[in-house]
Amino acid sequence: MFDVIIIGAGVIGCATAYELSQFDLNVLLLDKENDVSLGASRANTAIVHGGYDPDPATLMGKYNVKGAKRCIELVDTLDIEFKKSGSLIVALDENDLKTLDKYYNRGLINGVEGMEMLDGEETRRREPNLSKEVIGALWIPESGIINPWEFTIAMAEVAVREGVKLELNQKVVDIEKNSDHYLVKTETDQFQTKYVINAAGVYSDQIHNMVAEPAFKIKPTRGQYFLLDRSAGETVKAVIFPCPTELTKGILVSPTVHENILVGPDAEGISDPEDTSTTREVLDLVAKEARRSVPSLDFRHNIRNYSGIRANSDYNDFFIKISAPNFLDLAAIKSPGLTCAPIIAEEGIKLLAEEGLELNKKDSWDGTRKIVRFKEIPKEERADFIEKNPDYGRIICRCEHITEGEIVAAIRRGLPIHSLDAIKRRAGSGLGRCQGGFCGPRVQEIIARETGISPLDILLNKTGSYILVGQTKNADKEA
């Protein structure tokens, strides 16, 4: 019998697992995929938002500034790639200036610190590549860019190290309420638990409906992106948001923690929450809209297009409630959900405590994580470091200069590894301009060696994404 089962290992589920791991509890984290962070937490805009946008009457408005502060603490505690780049919301016409006023006033109510209104000239002085049409901007210093999947994975890694049990490839199909516990049924297993936390993202309405009357409906919303190589040069320093127009919420242009440039997203309601394909029409639209604020964007530097599915809903806020006895919804988490995740987890745990969950701190709990990033080791220390750790002397990913040592460490940090993309998300190999063309086969070799999985069974990403179909005719003889 578990004390708590968390359904969904995205940023919300993993933040909750991380917070719960400090208590003397038997916690199980379930996900339907073969890794954590495979839904909206993987493919999003990677921003720790400042908090000028959400309605102050909502939880989104109440949590945002606190969430951003907590995120900025956690990136140190958990050793996550982050840059406090700040954000600029730019105005292209008089209407936009009114929007900036509205944001400024909302920001004041939401507690956003350090906001500044800039004129066009000052805006372009700070960001020379912005359009000549920009006539003003709102500067939000307390915001930044984060590696969102690393954030999620780091919290899961610490949670698992500190005793949380993780079960992957477990799709929840039913939840049965019994007298003193829930029975959570997956396609292959069933688990008993006293408390259930629903952190199922785009599926959170379906999980909710397994135990309670329908209260909200998820409306999966797809957003498509370009990622431009750093060979494009420094395009912008801060996250550049345009003001929303009637047609779009605004395509942003942002640096990333890997010094690339991210452009997107649109917002398109779709029926299939797994359809993360990209389309020519939308990509063309995204490129065109982005050039309104940054005309010099050169999309020939594109190294990846992707799309993410956000858990928008017909409920105009996060749905954070005890919806049935001992059943907590952390549902309908949309933007700024990534920023608010640590607060959502804390507030959710408070609600469970009110339901009777006993929170006794463990005698010893280590909530920190530290990893080696070869690129960050100063040149004068590298010789000594490699002498002690020879694995860090072999570069596997040429584009991003990721070493074998970093890949092996990622495999050994405790979460199961099934795919090349799992390594990409943990060590950063394959994120660069060749997109794994060179390092893919070598990463495959290292995973096979470290885990004992046959290279034939190592996947690109999710279950079913097999890379190889068999051996060649003479493979046996050659070996």
Next chain:
Amino acid sequence: MQNIKEYQLIIIGGGPAGLAAAVSAAKNGLNDILIVERDKYLGGILNQCIHNGFGLHYFKEELTGPEYSKRFIDLLADTSVEVALDTMALNLENSEDWRYVHVMSSSDGYRILRSKAVILAMGCRERTRMNIQIPGTRAAGIFNAGQAQLYVNLEGYMVGKKVIILGSGDVGLIMARRLTLEGAEVVACVEVMPYPGGLNRNIVQCLQDFDIPLYLSHTITDIKGRNRVEQVTVQEVDQNGKPIAGTEIYYDVDTVLLSVGLIPENELSREAGVTLDPRTSGPIVYENKETLARGIFACGNVLHVHDLVDFVTEEAESAGHAAACFVRDGGCVTEDANIISLKTDSNIGYTVPQQIRIDDVEKAVRVFFRVRKIFKEPSRIVFRDQSNSEIASFKRPFMFPAEMENVNLPRQLLENISGTELTVSVEG
């Protein structure tokens, strides 16, 4: 900080370019040369090119890729050239007297080396599906042709059962044949341009001989399949390369191979302040393959993408010779040498070299270039100076963008031109 080890010449890359450059530099009197190779073996991409057709020009015989590189590895054995395998060059810095190379390996750790001259021979990488922005899903089963070649030829794994190939570059054509021989079904090869990207002999031997259709002026416009490729959409394109509605063909395949171009790998060069030519994506070089950064030379696919390794070898020999001159004499020519810039008309994609120091030319300078469209009728390559006088012309029965052309410009013609520019054009 450890001692900085010194060499006369450091060559970055131990593929065909680096090997020939090393042999040539040693032959020309250098005895303190290092090749830095990131792989565990010398030979570079030739190791996975197990088909034949290499060496017809240079050795006048037909060799496989590994046989071709072995010829040079054997020659290297008779020299004092040092080789650092499994070693990555991370940084290159240029100064007046020395080039500094930061290298790293598991066995020797992190080292800073310096040399009088450096030859860039890092080769190229494949353009990806994302570079050309094919929309659709990001399923498994989409390979660059060279990556598939590595899996099949070096690792012994098959990458798919039913395959479509986008792009008619040589690696893609070679893989069409290879995968067919290994039992896969190659349903088509699709090329966005109105002409093939690869050599004619490969079109014949790798597609036609196996009844694999080649669709020119077509491209892949969508990829479906949630986790593994299941279907691709192919469309005809108009003269501007835009897909034409209503021409959709759907192929149920599990694999897409891309052979859509190669990009010289010049991240190190850029960092060292080497000026690149946007047309080649490689360094701008003088007649002796020296880049505009003093003491740094370039050859092979890092300079411009070749279709025949034989020409890589010749180019690398010339770079090795020039680097040896530079180390011995501090450069072959005086600083204020007469420099001629080569310009191109719209029919010619680029030239290598881009600049000629006349005083450095012994008898003649070989100029490599590619045309940008097919010339089926006999035509002339014409060099004109700034007074529009015809300085030289060369007849060609036909020319294809896929096949690199070259001409020899005698020194005496260069000495008497008016102005400092020569424009290369195709005339009837």
